[in-house]
Amino acid sequence: MKIVLLGPPGAGKGTQAKSISNRYSILHISTGDIFRKNISENTPLGVEAKRYMDNGQLVPDEVTINMVKDRLKQDDCKNGYLLDGFPRTVHQAEALDEFLCSRGESLSTSLLIEVPTDFILERMTGRRVCPSCGASYHVKFNPPTKDGKCSVCGSEVIQRKDDTVETVQERLDVYQKQTQPLIDFYKAKNKLSVVDGTKAINEVFEDICKILD
Numbered sequence: 001m002k003i004v005l006l007g008p009p010g011a012g013k014g015t016q017a018k019s020i021s022n023r024y025s026i027l028h029i030s031t032g033d034i035f036r037k038n039i040s041e042n043t044p045l046g047v048e049a050k051r052y053m054d055n056g057q058l059v060p061d062e063v064t065i066n067m068v069k070d071r072l073k074q075d076d077c078k079n080g081y082l083l084d085g086f087p088r089t090v091h092q093a094e095a096l097d098e099f100l101c102s103r104g105e106s107l108s109t110s111l112l113i114e115v116p117t118d119f120i121l122e123r124m125t126g127r128r129v130c131p132s133c134g135a136s137y138h139v140k141f142n143p144p145t146k147d148g149k150c151s152v153c154g155s156e157v158i159q160r161k162d163d164t165v166e167t168v169q170e171r172l173d174v175y176q177k178q179t180q181p182l183i184d185f186y187k188a189k190n191k192l193s194v195v196d197g198t199k200a201i202n203e204v205f206e207d208i209c210k211i212l213d
């Protein structure tokens, strides 16, 4: 199974990706997580990505596409994967199609987690993430342990640097201009499934399972 997760910032892509990856035993590949790991290790890729991410802008296509292709060529991708946060532009989606086609493969489906803008600010500003294992929490909707530790691995959870009100607004604008066109892109290929992302986390997951089962 090869799946693309679509949806605005804060839709719950990362949250659902963890559960999907567990249930269907497929690899979860988040471009945002890869960039953040590179930033924390201060690699050249991290230094470049940080310039864009801190402002809520997209990292340039060429950088992102090459990074993802390299990742998808690795052995652990053989049993399928779930792409979270990629593609994010039509150019990236076309590059993914070409990559899959050149290997005689194809996408199973794209899965859009639909959430209107007015839900997003509360989700983003209340989000806490685990810097070690990447688990995502929310102070109100999905809290970590009482003393602010990750329930999966016990690390101290933190707030993402791009989860400020200004940067979230910019990320939403970028989403509408550059990523939203992918909904029509996949619809035209008959590869779009949609779930209502305003429901509770476990209900959204049940709806996703109904589609993927």
Ligand code: AP5
Residues within 6 Å of the ligand: 007, 008, 009, 010, 011, 012, 013, 014, 015, 016, 031, 032, 033, 035, 052, 053, 054, 056, 057, 058, 059, 060, 064, 084, 085, 086, 087, 088, 092, 123, 124, 126, 127, 128, 136, 137, 138, 139, 141, 142, 171, 197, 198, 199, 200, 201, 204
């Ligand atoms: P990325 O890390 O992908 O961020 P994003 O797309 O903005 O999405 P988020 O991770 O913010 O949201 P999410 O949908 O994963 O929500 P989550 O599950 O955490 O990208 C960051 C940056 O990297 C980009 O801005 C860009 O600069 C760069 N980048 C990445 N990929 C790129 C690409 N392909 N090309 C170019 N640049 C790229 O949930 C959010 C919160 O809501 C959490 O607190 C969660 O607990 C809560 N929540 C989730 N579901 C529910 C629910 N159903 N009800 C209530 N609360 C919920």
Ligand code: MG
Residues within 6 Å of the ligand: 013, 014, 015, 030, 032
């Ligand atoms: Mg995410």
Ligand code: ZN
Residues within 6 Å of the ligand: 130, 131, 132, 133, 134, 135, 150, 151, 152, 153, 154, 155
């Ligand atoms: Zn953790």
